[in-house]
Amino acid sequence: MLALRGLEFAWAPGSVLRFADFEVAQGGTALLAGASGSGKSTLLALIAGLLTPAAGRIAVAGTDIASLPRGARDAWRGATLGFVPQRLHLSASLSVAENLALPYFACGAAVDHVRVAVLLERLDLVGLAARRPHELSVGQAQRAALARALLRRPRVLLVDEPTANLDDATSATVIKLLAEATSESGATLVIATHDARIRAGLPTAQVLALEAAT
Amino acid sequence: MRLIALAWRYLWARPLVAVLNLALLALGVAAMSFVVVVSEQVERSVQRDLAGVDLVVGAKGSPLQLILAGVFHLDVPTGNVPLATVGLLREHPLVERVVPVSLGDSLRGYRIVGSTLQYPALYGAQLAEGAYWQDKLQAVLGADVAHATGLAIGARFVGSHGLGSSGEAHGDTPYAVVGRLARCGCVLDRLVLTDLASVWAVHGHAAPDHDAAQGDHDDGDGREVTLLLVGYRSPLAAATLPRWVNAQPGLQAAAPALESARLLRMLGAGTEVLRGFGLVLLLAAGASVFVGLVHAVREREPDLAMLRMLGAPPWRVAALVLTEALLLALVGALVGLALGQGLIAALGWELARQRSLQVSAIWGSWQQAVLVGGTVGLALLAAALPAWRALRLDVSRLMQAPR
Numbered sequence: 001m002l003a004l005r006g007l008e009f010a011w012a013p014g015s016v017l018r019f020a021d022f023e024v025a026q027g028g029t030a031l032l033a034g035a036s037g038s039g040k041s042t043l044l045a046l047i048a049g050l051l052t053p054a055a056g057r058i059a060v061a062g063t064d065i066a067s068l069p070r071g072a073r074d075a076w077r078g079a080t081l082g083f084v085p086q087r088l089h090l091s092a093s094l095s096v097a098e099n100l101a102l103p104y105f106a107c108g109a110a111v112d113h114v115r116v117a118v119l120l121e122r123l124d125l126v127g128l129a130a131r132r133p134h135e136l137s138v139g140q141a142q143r144a145a146l147a148r149a150l151l152r153r154p155r156v157l158l159v160d161e162p163t164a165n166l167d168d169a170t171s172a173t174v175i176k177l178l179a180e181a182t183s184e185s186g187a188t189l190v191i192a193t194h195d196a197r198i199r200a201g202l203p204t205a206q207v208l209a210l211e212a213a214t
Numbered sequence: 215m216r217l218i219a220l221a222w223r224y225l226w227a228r229p230l231v232a233v234l235n236l237a238l239l240a241l242g243v244a245a246m247s248f249v250v251v252v253s254e255q256v257e258r259s260v261q262r263d264l265a266g267v268d269l270v271v272g273a274k275g276s277p278l279q280l281i282l283a284g285v286f287h288l289d290v291p292t293g294n295v296p297l298a299t300v301g302l303l304r305e306h307p308l309v310e311r312v313v314p315v316s317l318g319d320s321l322r323g324y325r326i327v328g329s330t331l332q333y334p335a336l337y338g339a340q341l342a343e344g345a346y347w348q349d350k351l352q353a354v355l356g357a358d359v360a361h362a363t364g365l366a367i368g369a370r371f372v373g374s375h376g377l378g379s380s381g382e383a384h385g386d387t388p389y390a391v392v393g394r395l396a397r398c399g400c401v402l403d404r405l406v407l408t409d410l411a412s413v414w415a416v417h418g419h420a421a422p423d424h425d426a427a428q429g430d431h432d433d434g435d436g437r438e439v440t441l442l443l444v445g446y447r448s449p450l451a452a453a454t455l456p457r458w459v460n461a462q463p464g465l466q467a468a469a470p471a472l473e474s475a476r477l478l479r480m481l482g483a484g485t486e487v488l489r490g491f492g493l494v495l496l497l498a499a500g501a502s503v504f505v506g507l508v509h510a511v512r513e514r515e516p517d518l519a520m521l522r523m524l525g526a527p528p529w530r531v532a533a534l535v536l537t538e539a540l541l542l543a544l545v546g547a548l549v550g551l552a553l554g555q556g557l558i559a560a561l562g563w564e565l566a567r568q569r570s571l572q573v574s575a576i577w578g579s580w581q582q583a584v585l586v587g588g589t590v591g592l593a594l595l596a597a598a599l600p601a602w603r604a605l606r607l608d609v610s611r612l613m614q615a616p617r
Contacts, residue, residue, distance in 0.1 A: 041610075044613075045610035045613065048523065048610075050522075050523075050609050050610040050613070051610050071527060074522070074525050074526065074527045074528075075525060075527075076525075077523070077524075077525050078524055078525015078526070079525065083523050083524075083613075085613050087516070089516045089517065089519070089520040089613075091514075091520070092227075092517075093223055093227030093514075093517075094223060102220075102520070102521060102524055105216070105217070105220055105521070105526070105530075106521050106522075106524035106526035106530070107524075107526070108530070148524075160613070
């Protein structure tokens with residue numbers, strides 16, 4: 001499903017990140033592990049097609065992302081990937097339900113209200129649909145961001161540092177939620193993390209250990 | 215979620231800024247709309263009321279006052295001139311038409327104008343009901359007068375001396391209403407028309423022979439008219455006739471075209487100030503929209519980056535910013551137009567109360583369309599840079615940066 005081959009990225013001349021070859025099957029889970037600055041978030045951005053590699057290839061479901069024209073990458077990303085950023089980035093101006101409509105706005109499609117209702121139900125957000133993000137607890141906000149990422153049935157779910165700054169109990173809940181959600185949807189789960197609790201919570205996950213730039 | 219709905223939500227995410235920008239835009243549009251519509255209507259009204267009058271001849275005094283009193287019925291006349299002047303002017307080879315007008319009384323603030331049937335004919339007036347006068351002390355009401363007084367055909371009324379409603383009533387010489395004019399949108403709407411002889415009868419003069427009022431020589435028994443509306447036989451008259459009139463003892467000539475141009479120039483100074491004020495407000499609104507959107511885009515960068523992450527192409531994100539500005543401009547322009555029309559309606563009401571010029575609110579003029587288009591253009595211009603920034607977002611940086 002997801003394959004990295006000879007991948008390199010340069011933020012600046014002389015500062016090149018090299019990534020080991022790596023492959024994850026459909027429905028599998030991969031952890032991008034490493035210290036801060038090791039390139040975890042950069043690799044997520046490369047997989048999302050937001051950055052272009054200096055060398056090598058990233059293939060998602062057989063598609064070489066770098067070979068897609070820039071305009072096509074947006075449509076591909078919206079249709080193929082789900083993304084939960086570290087800071088969640090729920091729009092403070094909108095309610096939870098309206099935040100869940102954003103993936104449809106992004107691709108110019110009509111809102112699938114049935115799908116929204118299903119995810120609100122599944123992630124226990126029904127009573128919170130009219131609330132603004134600042135009215136949610138950390139766990140509720142995580143669930144809302146996850147629901148937004150899953151709406152368009154992504155084939156790959158990218159999650160950036162989902163447990164950073166969370167206590168153990170909340171962290172365990174989030175890890176369980178991610179595992180269940182991807183297990184139900186059959187999506188490939190890619191988590192960028194330096195949190196050992198995630199590795200412990202997802203013992204079967206493949207791990208790609210990243211090192212600082214060379 | 216549609217683009218417009220999302221832009222609307224983002225617009226009201228900062229309600230104070232939105233209201234401030236809307237207020238600035240609306241005030242600017244209202245001021246501009248007010249000035250454009252009112253100045254156009256006043257100018258059109260002036261041109262309409264000047265129809266067929268090339269020269270006004272009256273007693274010595276201010277020429278502008280003569281025009282204001284004799285053509286627009288907005289001022290007191292400079293005095294009276296002998297009835298014999300009618301014949302004197304009619305004999306002049308450069309004069310085609312002389313319409314004598316006598317003023318002095320009013321009905322509830324509406325002027326009673328003694329003249330000949332040539333006077334309503336100058337404006338192409340049509341009777342809505344009844345007939346023109348056949349004898350003295352018969353009156354025909356203008357449309358506004360009939361509406362305001364409720365006087366019907368056959369009703370009787372007495373005039374008050376002077377132009378105010380508190381003047382001495384001429385109770386022993388009542389008028390009978392014999393006709394009502396159809397609305398012409400001109401000065402006749404707010405006048406009571408009667409025969410010249412009525413004015414003399416009310417003020418204690420015997421009526422002259424009918425021919426005297428129609429222009430033959432008066433016999434010099436002291437009868438007077440207030441002023442004369444003159445039509446030229448030839449354009450050459452404009453060069454010589456006023457000078458000739460001014461050389462006659464006690465007579466003053468005023469050219470309506472010159473005096474009304476002077477009047478409009480005087481009004482024009484105020485108009486320009488208001489127009490400038492409106493423009494400054496609009497430019498201030500444009501600057502405020504620009505600053506507001508720059509801040510909004512900066513604050514909202516993570517939201518916009520998230521949209522890109524969710525698959526939105528850059529143009530859709532930029533369109534969101536432009537749509538927000540567009541909605542702001544449209545709402546501001548519509549509120550401003552409504553406010554401007556409200557001000558015009560209030561002015562029209564006050565002018566009608568003062569029996570003055572007609573001004574009324576109008577919708578759908580090309581000037582209003584230009585104003586809305588200009589406001590939208592200004593807002594889009596103000597949104598151009600913020601939209602460009604939204605277009606060029608560094609999504610990967612924003613997705614990684616802690617907030």
